[in-house]
Amino acid sequence: MMRMRVPWFDVFALAVLGLLLLATAPRSAEADDKALGADGKVSLAAAAPAEGAAEPSKADESRAKMPTKLDPWPNQDGFIAPTLDGPWRFTAAVWGWLPEIPLELNLGRVDVTGLIDLGTLIDDLQFAAMLDFEARKGSWGVYFTPIVMSLEDTETVQGPFQSHKVTIDDFAFLTDFGLSYEVGRWHLGKEPDSPAVTVEPFVGARWLIDDIKVKIKPGGLLRPDARTISPEIKFIAPVIGLGTFWDLTERWNLRIEGDYGGFDVDHLEKTWNALGIVGYRFRPTKSLAINVFAGYRYLYVQYKKIAKLKVSIRGPLLGVAFHF
Secondary structure (H helix, E strand, O other): OOOOOOOHHHHHHHHHHHHHHHHHOOOOHHHHOOOEOOOOOEOHHHHOOOOOOOOOOHHHHHHHHOOOOOOOOEOOOOOEOOOOOOOEEEEEEEEEEOOEEEEEEEOOOOEEEEEEOHHHHHHHEEEEEEEEEEEEEOOEEEEEEEEEEEEEEEEEEEOOOOEEEEEEEEEEEEEEEEEEEOOEEEEOOOOOOOOEEEEEEEEEEEEEEEEEEEEEEEOOOOOOOOEEEOOEEEEEEEEEEEEEEEEOOOOEEEEEEEEEEOOOEOOEEEEEEEEEEEEEEEEEEOOEEEEEEEEEEEEEEEEEOOOEEEEEEEEEEEEEEEEO
16 A cells, blocks of 8 residues: 655745744734834833823732743833734743653664663663753744763563574754744733733754664574664654643743654654743843743654654653743
8 A cells, every 4th residue: 555645845944834824824912002112112101191091900010020931021110012023032041851751662673662761861871961941032933952861771581482682872863943923822810910821832853863783693603793783863853743832830830842743854754842841930130030940751763664663752851941
């Protein structure tokens, strides 16, 4: 049966077109109601209360001071700069992931199926670096999230006639990158300082370069010599997803996002990712906010070329993000 392939460039182009349509849609009333000056910032004359008008309530003052996902940088007068003409904003995050890794690797005559747990990772992990970068201008953003990992593990696998000692030496570079767009922000209550949620679709790609070496040493007499297999595992395929950002209070926040991709492009049959984290935010200076977070991530990859690979990477995570 012939499998229909989907050109990933077309998928990417359609997704970008959808984001452009969202960009041209009318903005929310919250953004339209703001009086803007010539420099694109809130006009103090328009924002100041008229003579005889009621003084701002405590809820209004709290809302003005509350850092948000749309624009976490209030100016020195306490007003929130508009998102469309706001300054560049950047995020750099460092995080540690402590996952279990159920792995199925089919190399023809040998199937390697096992679970790499936290204890195995601590013993066998040679090197790991997990980072997250984001740059924003107005409602648009670009993101780049690389993971670099080196792992060596040895397992005993039972074949049809004899057991095998299998050593996996793996150096992997996995990254997500793409484009995002903030559709809008909605309050969950009637008060201006009530919890709010920001919705942000994104489109991009998942890119893997995996230099994996599998050394198989038979345990019987049928084939006493060891052999090494180096399957070529690499792909770059489209991913589409949706992120939500919840400002629960001035300091506590929540991020929930998920994506799906692959579409049988570049031998990646399918992949999906789900992420949920809770953060605590504080601001040591006017130009820097720090968000300490903890949560859980699940990443699945199903790949088929020379080797058949199914891997789930799932587990808790801890990290810190710097917003400036």
